Amino acid sequence: MKTSKEVQYADVDELYLDPLNPRIGRSRTKKDNSQEFLLEAMQEWVLDELAMSYLENGGFWAYEPLLVVEEKIGRKKAKIVVEGNRRLAALKTLKSAFDGNARSQKWKSLAEEYDCPEELFESVPYVTCDSREDVSAFLGFRHVTGIKQWNADEKAAYISKLIESGMSYQEVARKIGSKSPTVRKHFIAFRALVQIEQEVEDYDPELGEHRFAVLYMSIDTVGAKKYLRIDMDASTESLMRPVPKEHIDQLARFSRWVFGTKDSRPLVKDTRQISDFAAILASEKAVKYLESKKMPQFEMAMRISGGDESQTIEYVLEAAENTELALMRAHAHTDSDELQDAVARLGQDVVQLLKIFPEAYAETLGEVQ
Structure with missing residues (x-):
């Protein structure tokens, strides 16, 4: 990873949250996201615990600097934090509280209870990287198999990005410390999610992001591969769109059963039902039942499939x-x-x-x- 040779320091206002950070959700990740939008989205990340640690320990953790790349935001070049957005968001939210613009009573109470450590907001440690590509290996190990793991959809998105850049399953596996079959499964599941986003009209992105683990585990079963006609051994190019176009109707139904819609709950409640769901999809009678009912019942499908026995x-x-x-x-x-x-x-x-x-x-x- 190409970086500067020493830790540098910047005012918190000179550092920018990353508009491409996958943790804010794929449906919300856009290059033109405003800093205020990003900061608001990151309030979901339990920032107050980090802020309290800064206050109780007298400042930011210099031994773990932020990783920064210099890119344009609008027309100006800016220091964008690629690694450490939660820490930066906590700092920015805390600074607002000390400036009298607390986002909630909780933040107001923190500012009133504690004295602000000297230079907490004026000397934030960071290291500059040449490009996002230079930090990808570090982020991959740290978040995919390392000590600060991403969620299933974030992991799959990262793996897919590497494969789409031309890397093989084996190369990605070595890069992130995983195994080739696991990498392949993540890639196929993510590309199936992208295909659902693009081709299923009633798909709700917010539901998909929170239930990716169900999709990932379901799509690797014999029943799902049979129903969707997914060839796990096909070429990478073919698997960019894993479900054949003549089976898009099946993909749409599968999406509703796994994710639900704005108007209906998913058929599969959680990952504990995956093996039973696989048995249902492997049964022609059970599949006919699912396809013929507007609101099919999981238990009834199980009985029809024989899985109830x-x-x-x-x-x-x-x-x-x-x-x-x-x-x-x-x-x-x-x-x-x-x-x-x-x-x-x-x-x-x-x-x-x-x-x-x-x-x-x-x-x-x-x-x-």
């Missing part, structure tokens, strides 16, 4: 294992009324369950006798 078996086996554990300890608590009530409830449920399966009922009664 495996889930029920899992419930029974888990109950059996817990009962075996209870048997090892129950003799020590025979005087417990609460335990006796619990045993009675279990017994009633087991009897009802056995009655549904006559052979098991007869076998169990025979063993008891």
